[in-house]
Amino acid sequence: MPADKQVDGKDVAEHNSRDKGVWIVVHGKVWDVTDFLDEHPGGAEIILKYAGMDATEEYEPIHPPDAISDNLDPDKNIGTLIPNTLPKPAVVSPPPPPASIAVPQKSTSASAQPEPEEYVKPDIEEMLSLHDFEAVARRIMNRRGWNYYSSGADDEITMRENHNAYHRVWFRPRILRNVKTVDFSTKFWDFPTSMPVYITATALGKLGHPEGEVALTRAAGKEDIIQMIPTLASCSFDEMVDASVPGQVQFLQLYVNSDRARTKKIIAHAKERGVKALFITVDAPQLGRREKDMRTKFEGAAASHQEKGKDTVRRDQGAARAISSFIDPSLNWADLAELKEAAQGMKVVLKGVQCWEDAVMAAEAGCDGVVLSNHGGRQLDFAPSPIAILPSVVAALQQRGFMTPHATRGKFEIFIDGGVRRATDVLKAIALGATAVGIGRPMIYAMSTYGEEGVRKLVQILRDEFEMNMRLIGAPTLADVVPGMVDTRALFTPGPEPTMYDANYERMLPVGVKAN
Numbered sequence: 001m002p003a004d005k006q007v008d009g010k011d012v013a014e015h016n017s018r019d020k021g022v023w024i025v026v027h028g029k030v031w032d033v034t035d036f037l038d039e040h041p042g043g044a045e046i047i048l049k050y051a052g053m054d055a056t057e058e059y060e061p062i063h064p065p066d067a068i069s070d071n072l073d074p075d076k077n078i079g080t081l082i083p084n085t086l087p088k089p090a091v092v093s094p095p096p097p098p099a100s101i102a103v104p105q106k107s108t109s110a111s112a113q114p115e116p117e118e119y120v121k122p123d124i125e126e127m128l129s130l131h132d133f134e135a136v137a138r139r140i141m142n143r144r145g146w147n148y149y150s151s152g153a154d155d156e157i158t159m160r161e162n163h164n165a166y167h168r169v170w171f172r173p174r175i176l177r178n179v180k181t182v183d184f185s186t187k188f189w190d191f192p193t194s195m196p197v198y199i200t201a202t203a204l205g206k207l208g209h210p211e212g213e214v215a216l217t218r219a220a221g222k223e224d225i226i227q228m229i230p231t232l233a234s235c236s237f238d239e240m241v242d243a244s245v246p247g248q249v250q251f252l253q254l255y256v257n258s259d260r261a262r263t264k265k266i267i268a269h270a271k272e273r274g275v276k277a278l279f280i281t282v283d284a285p286q287l288g289r290r291e292k293d294m295r296t297k298f299e300g301a302a303a304s305h306q307e308k309g310k311d312t313v314r315r316d317q318g319a320a321r322a323i324s325s326f327i328d329p330s331l332n333w334a335d336l337a338e339l340k341e342a343a344q345g346m347k348v349v350l351k352g353v354q355c356w357e358d359a360v361m362a363a364e365a366g367c368d369g370v371v372l373s374n375h376g377g378r379q380l381d382f383a384p385s386p387i388a389i390l391p392s393v394v395a396a397l398q399q400r401g402f403m404t405p406h407a408t409r410g411k412f413e414i415f416i417d418g419g420v421r422r423a424t425d426v427l428k429a430i431a432l433g434a435t436a437v438g439i440g441r442p443m444i445y446a447m448s449t450y451g452e453e454g455v456r457k458l459v460q461i462l463r464d465e466f467e468m469n470m471r472l473i474g475a476p477t478l479a480d481v482v483p484g485m486v487d488t489r490a491l492f493t494p495g496p497e498p499t500m501y502d503a504n505y506e507r508m509l510p511v512g513v514k515a516n
């Protein structure tokens with residue numbers, strides 16, 4: 001059927017079941033997805049829910065724009081929907097904010113149903129720290145987006161520990177050093193950047209902001225920091241590269257697909273578009289259980305599981321589960337050579353290393369670096385915080401000659417991510433031997449609350465913090481931030497009471513119990 005055929009909404013509405021055929025509308029185009037139902041990485045159920053309807057709103061945040069045309073044959077494009085001919089589905093009201101943060105209600109004697117007080121988003125100039133973006137995000141993001149980004153695995157012990165561990169590293173500040181000017185620009189390998197912080201990969205940006213990840217790209221370009229492009233972005237890879245300015249350095253985070261040909265195609269395309277480094281995620285052979293995400297996304301909806309198809313994975317539980325089934329759990333060390341060869345010309349880094357033995361194996365396998373990461377506490381609960389394992393990783397790599405002494409860092413770079421909220425956190429990581437630190441959630445919260453300007457503001461806040469804190473520890477350059485500037489003796493003992501989580505995150509509650 002010719003793709004420019006005009007299709008009446010009534011015809012679409014009639015194709016609403018496996019028996020009658022399943023048509024859906026996305027961005028004004030009508031697609032026949034009947035044969036694709038059981039191939040859909042997100043499962044058949046979610047498509048069937050939109051059978052005969054316009055699925056654009058559901059589709060948009062969790063698929064890059066080219067996902068349909070990449071996966072369906074052109075003859076499955078039935079044509080273009082004639083505007084305003086599709087019967088309207090029942091209106092679904094936007095999800096309420098989490099009950100635990102519901103604002104106090106005005107008491108009014110005139111009405112039995114008091115109106116909730118409206119939350120007034122603060123002016124961006126009121127943002128003083130990275131925590132502030134999270135606090136605003138929690139109030140204004142829709143529930144689905146907030147629960148997806150804010151959730152951690154199981155009891156969220158690792159997610160909290162990632163941040164809390166920084167509270168147990170203390171500085172040993174030096175005095176009377178000339179800190180009139182401080183310089184915190186640095187290089188990742190030979191790629192210069194304005195600070196030792198990059199935007200790490202986070203999926204599904206349009207759950208937070210309609211522009212999605214291109215807002216991060218633009219902010220990174222303007223503030224001269226490096227962005228790691230996620231495999232599972234809401235924007236397409238090309239949109240993110242097209243949004244960069246000339247000379248802007250971008251990395252790519254890669255989930256390795258069971259279909260290796262697809263992965264190689266992605267790598268080749270990234271190389272062609274000038275991506276400088278490939279960060280292969282190695283901590284997610286299966287997605288962790290983020291119960292807050294799983295529970296709330298389908299609150300009130302009937303439970304679902306894939307009826308037919310290749311496996312029995314439930315895909316209705318949370319945004320990430322819906323789209324992660326392509327990730328290859330059989331990926332192992334023997335596959336690295338092939339991936340490295342495909343990536344020749346780009347740096348290759350393993351993202352998600354959680355002990356020194358694996359960091360050494362990565363170096364021995366010829367990788368250019370590692371990211372000590374537990375995926376923001378979203379995968380294995382009780383994985384250690386990256387800052388706690390950093391000293392042992394550095395020691396092991398130095399012993400084996402993969403890292404030269406701190407001030408003249410070698411070619412093997414150590415990045416860390418998870419729980420970073422302050423420039424002091426970053427400086428602690430630098431002192432202990434990291435090249436730089438990835439920031440994920442706060443970037444997404446800044447984007448979700450104030451768009452590109454929010455992300456720029458976040459970077460500016462960090463810049464101010466770097467300048468002040470480097471003066472206060474007596475380090476005019478990052479080369480002066482050496483191991484002797486930190487005291488890690490408390491790292492493995494209980495430390496100060498955590499602060500962030502009580503303010504910005506709610507405790508997880510069992511099914512059916514409302515937070516208060």
Ligand code: 173
Nearest residue numbers: 203232319320323324378
């Ligand atoms: O942490 C995540 O949510 C994540 O990495 C992911 C993995 C697969 C699909 C979507 C997101």
